[in-house]
Amino acid sequence: MSETTYVRAAALSELEEDTPKRVELDGTPVALVKTEGEVFAVNDICSHANVSLSEGEVEDCAIECWLHGSRFDLRTGKPSGLPATRPVPVYPVKIEGDDVLVSVTQES
Ligand code: FES
Known part of the structure; x- marks a missing residue:
């Protein structure tokens, strides 16, 4: 069984509502998004x-996606419209105090 390892990705207080923040975690580019009272982490590279x-x-x-307009659900990574057809990976997020922790070792 693989273990879920969380790394600190950002401070909660530095995330602005609906303004994605790009971070790199263990070499993986991740877009952090605070929206609707939750924080989501998805792979930052469009699947298209x-x-x-x-x-x-x-x-x-x-x-x-600003280039061709596919929209990816932040909960599932699934695109809701063309041209992208494949989902982007989404990662588990934990909030501890002001720390936003993300596990890129396990896709959820
Ligand atoms: S590059 Fe993202 S939809 Fe085409």
């Missing part, structure tokens, strides 16, 4: 092309 999702807009618990 090599584009940073954290430069896109957040709405209705989804992040939109």
Whole structure:
């Protein structure tokens, strides 16, 4: 059984509502998004092309790729529309005090 290891990704207080923040965790680019009272972590690279999702807009618990407009659900990573057809990985998030902890060793 693989163990879930959490690493500190950011301070909760530095995340702005609906403004994605790109961080790199163990070499994995991750977009952190605080929205609707929760923090989500998804892989920062669009599944359609090599584009940073954290430069896109957040709405209705989804992040939109700025290049071609596919929207990925922050809970599941699934795209809701073309051209992307594959989900992006999503990662478990834990909040401890002001620390946002993310596990990139396990996709959820
Ligand atoms: S690069 Fe993201 S939808 Fe095309």
